[in-house]
Amino acid sequence: MDEEEYQKMIKRCVRCSVCKWIPQVQIKSQKYASGCPAIDIYNYHPYSGGGKIILALAYEMGRIKPSEELRDIVYKCTVCGNCAVACKYMSTLEPIEIMMKLREKLVDTGCGPMPQQKTYIEAVKKVNNPYNEPHEKRMDWIPDDIHLDPKAKVLYYVGCTSSYRRKEMAIAAARIMNEAGISFNVLQEDEFCCGSPILRTGDSNTFEEILNKNLDIIESKGIETVVFSCAGCYDTFKVDYPLSRKYDFKVKHTVELFDELIESGQLKLTNNVPITVTYHDPCHLGRNAERYEDWDGDVVPLMPLISINIPPKPKRTGSKGIYDAPRNILKKIPGLKFVEMERIQEYAYCCGAGAGVKSAFPEMAIKTAKIRIEEAEDSGADILVSACPFCSTNLQDGIMDKNSKLKYFDISELILMALGLEPEKLKQATAEVA
Ligand code: SF4
Ligand code: SF4
Incomplete structure (x- = not known):
């Protein structure tokens, strides 16, 4: 959003x-009405x-100044x-775009981001990941049985969290692609952070450097499709990168790819997985993963606070997120009973981890996760699944903190069980819910 649009939009909230x-x-x-x-x-x-x-309006009018209190609320x-x-x-307001612009302004004054976020931004600059792990260990997740093809046109972009913290997700994604006969490669030492955790803090300059570095590398390799198992990386490539620089390759989340492979018969889910499962829509795979449509029009004021867009501006309602693919997969797993939570798809409740909250405000992250865990428990499910390593970490932390009986798996782990490739994990999952 440019400065002119920002200045107009911050005057249009009707305080409803x-x-x-x-x-x-x-x-x-009433219990699950809040969002x-x-x-x-x-x-x-x-x-x-x-x-x-x-x-944001008060800030522009000079009524409030950068302060720790303001920063605390904004972040x-x-x-x-x-x-x-x-x-x-x-x-037709875009609260998220306004918030991101406000964060950028706080970064420009030196007030933002939060100190913990500054630490992980420095880590990304130094070792290419926010966890400050050695870059040379990034590919340590790859077990010997995984087959990579250096000539493949499909790239699996693993992401920092699956590479260092949720290796089970990377391994599952790679094994499923191998099982389906998909020829793919990974970037090895050329894979770096996608920049999502930096972008969300408002440090747009560092983000621009990262996106250009990543796009230069991927484009130099003639890649046709990039596959992600991280919702954050996927959303950043799909929605945020094109706002700065267009690219020609396709992007897909693993749930989209696996849904297609099951539908075409390249993956055969034959093993019984007799568990009751509910699915958490990651914000960055759901409502936030809807691309912006170009719009070139005017905002015409009608009366104080009320304006209209001429011609009408396409509304980004979140309905074009990825909702069917994960549900199709779960419904095709033999023996699995799928139940929904109350808040789903573009109305799903957040896991609580995103935009630097997990680092800067761990108490907010865990309290939010526990609200979502309770909703999952109320659905009657034994197992909570999702499709994002960041949701995985925070929801599992919430399960532990709440002492919940719920178990968590990534959706790719359930596919492996249904393919008969994880007999031990299946035995453990069914024993735990028996
Ligand atoms: S941001 Fe939108 S929904 Fe919220 S108070 Fe303003 S106009 Fe109402
Ligand atoms: S937590 Fe979510 S709903 Fe609340 S202000 Fe932030 S983006 Fe909006």
Whole structure:
């Protein structure tokens, strides 16, 4: 969003507070009516999407100055996107874009980002990952049985979290592609952080350097399709990179690829997996993974706070996220019973980890995860699955902290069980829920 559009948009919030909830027509119970983790945890208007827009306006009017208090409110937000979806029922505002611009302004003054986020940004600059792990250990996750093809046109972009923290996801994704006969390669020592954790803090200059480095490498290799098992990497490549630089290759999340492979018969799910499962939609695979459509029009003021877009601006409602593919997969696993939580798809509740919250505000991350875990428990499921290594880490932390009986698996691990490739894990999963 350019500065002119920002200056106009921050004057258009009508203070309705719709962004604190999931849209009214989607509410199924009072318990699961809210949609904003920042409001659920801190319960004070400035933490909401609309509240942050008022802060942005007050900042521009000189009524508030950069301060630790302002920074605290602006960064206690997972950039989950619920407010952006809910607000579309009221207006054509983009609360997330306003928040990101406000973060950029705080970074420019030296007030932002949070100290813990500065630490991981330095780590990315030094060793190419936010965990400050040695770059040369990035590919240590690859077991001997994985077959890579140096001439492949399909690239598996593993991402930092699966490479260093959630190796089971990378291994499962690679084994499934091998089983389906997909010829793929990884970037080895040329794979670096996608830049998502940096972008979400508002450090757009560092992000630009990273995206250019990554696109230069991938384009130099003649890659046709890049596959991601991390929702954060996927969203960053799919939605954020093209805003700065267009590219020609296709991007796919593993759930999209695996759904296609099951549908075409290249993957045969034959093994019984007798468990009850619910699925958590990652924000960056769901509502946030909807691309922006180009729009060249005017914002015409009608009366104070009310404007119209001429011609009408395409609304980014979150409905074009990836919702069917993971559900198709789960419904095709023999013996598996699939149940839904109350807040799903573009109205799903965040896991609590994103946009630097896990590092800077671990208490917010864990409280949010526990709200989502309770919702999963209420669905009647024994197993919670998702499709993002960052959700995986935080939801598993939430399960432990809550002492929940729920077990967590990545969806790719369930596919391996259904392919008969993980008999021990299947035995363990079914024994635990028996
Ligand atoms: S951001 Fe949108 S939904 Fe929230 S208070 Fe403002 S107009 Fe209402
Ligand atoms: S992005 Fe999510 S956490 Fe942040 S204000 Fe909007 S709904 Fe709340």
